[in-house]
Amino acid sequence: MTDLYLISGFLGAGKTTLIAQLLREAFPTGKTVLIENDFGEVSIDAALLRTGKVSVRELNAGCICCSLSGDFVSALEDVLRRQKPDRILIEPSGVGMLSDIEEGCRHPRIASLAAVRRKITAVDVKRCRSYQENFGAFFEDQIRCADVILLTRTEQFPDKIDTAVQLVQSLNPEATVLQAPLHADTLQAMLSSAPCSDSGALHEACGAPHVHAHEAFQTVTIHTTRVFTPEALRQCLQKAEQLPGQILRAKGIVPCAQGFLQLQYVPGSLEIIPCEVGGSSVCVIGTQLQESGLQQAFAEA
Structure with a gap:
């Protein structure tokens, strides 16, 4: 029986960082597969997480939950039967x-092959209140259906921790809430805490209306061969921020003179660092985005 770990979290909450640490420290042995889905045509996270020790299966046709009855269950069953x-x-x-992801994982075609061991949701303490107010159905579902909630960016924003704890406990008083930095002890607590009981009626248990991501969010993928400097990439983001619409997340890997740069953006926070993985695209997720303007913002000056 294969163990399934569901790693959830709203845009930019720190899921990829958490998965990288789990792969490195908690699951260094045995055969591990990562099923990775980005809301866009290019999976930046899959490129960053792919290593020789981990097999990665990408699902890029929008959001997993939009095709649970077909693509996701079929892909999961294929991995289970072929790779074991x-x-x-x-x-x-x-x-x-x-809730949709868990429903797919408990599909009759999957239940005899695998079991959900842990449902972990990362929550950004700085932005959680804003995300709840503006995107409640998606944000709250991820919290209500979790066994373990990991609060992220606690070291940068310690004054936001108490409010975040109150918020997540009001939505899911049964979950284990972890607020310590992501070290070995935190990982151990995350994986050893008692999981919530299986829910036979997932949507009723989570209490969220069924909403498709493609109805609420847009994604724009920018393919580029431009060679950037960190400052030029920062200026591109500044131009993009001034366009109509709301950018909730941007991430990408683009060429630079010394190799490649990795871009990670959420409102109020931009990180540009050297990257060993190659790439030539930026994915922008948000609402009411202006695609032509975004493409122009990252074009050559």
Whole structure:
């Protein structure tokens, strides 16, 4: 029986960082498969997480939860039967419904092959209140259906922790809430805490209306061969921020003179660092985005 770990979290909450650490420290042995879904045509996270020790299966046709009855269950069953891994980590898009993912994992075609061991949701302490107010159905579903909630960015924003704890406990008083930095002890607590009982009626248990991500969010993928400097990439983001619409997340890997740069953006926070993985695209997720303007913002000056 294969163990399934569902790693959820709204846009930019820190899912990829968590998965990288789990792969490195908690699951260094055995056969691990990562099923990775980005809300866009290019999976930046899959490129960053792919290593020689981990097999990665990408699902890029929008959000997993939009095709649970077909693509996701079929892909999961195929991995289970062909590769017979010890464990599978599933990272849905940041705008995916965790209840939908769990429902797919408990499908009759899957139930005899694998079992859900842990449902983990990462929650950004700085932005959680804003995300609840603006994107409640998606954000709240990820919290209500979790066994374990990991609060992220606690070291940067310690004054936001108490409010975040109150918010998540009001939505899911049964979940284990972890607020310590992501070290070995935190990982151990995350994986050893008692999981919530299986829910036979997932949507009723989570209490969220069924909403498809493609109805609420847009994604724009920018393909580029431009060679960037960190400052030029920062200026591109500044131009993009001034356009109509709301950018909730941007991430990408683009060429630079010394190799490649990795871009990670959420409102109020931009990180540009050297990257060993090659790439030539930026994915922008948001609402009411202006695609032509975004393409122009990243074009050559």
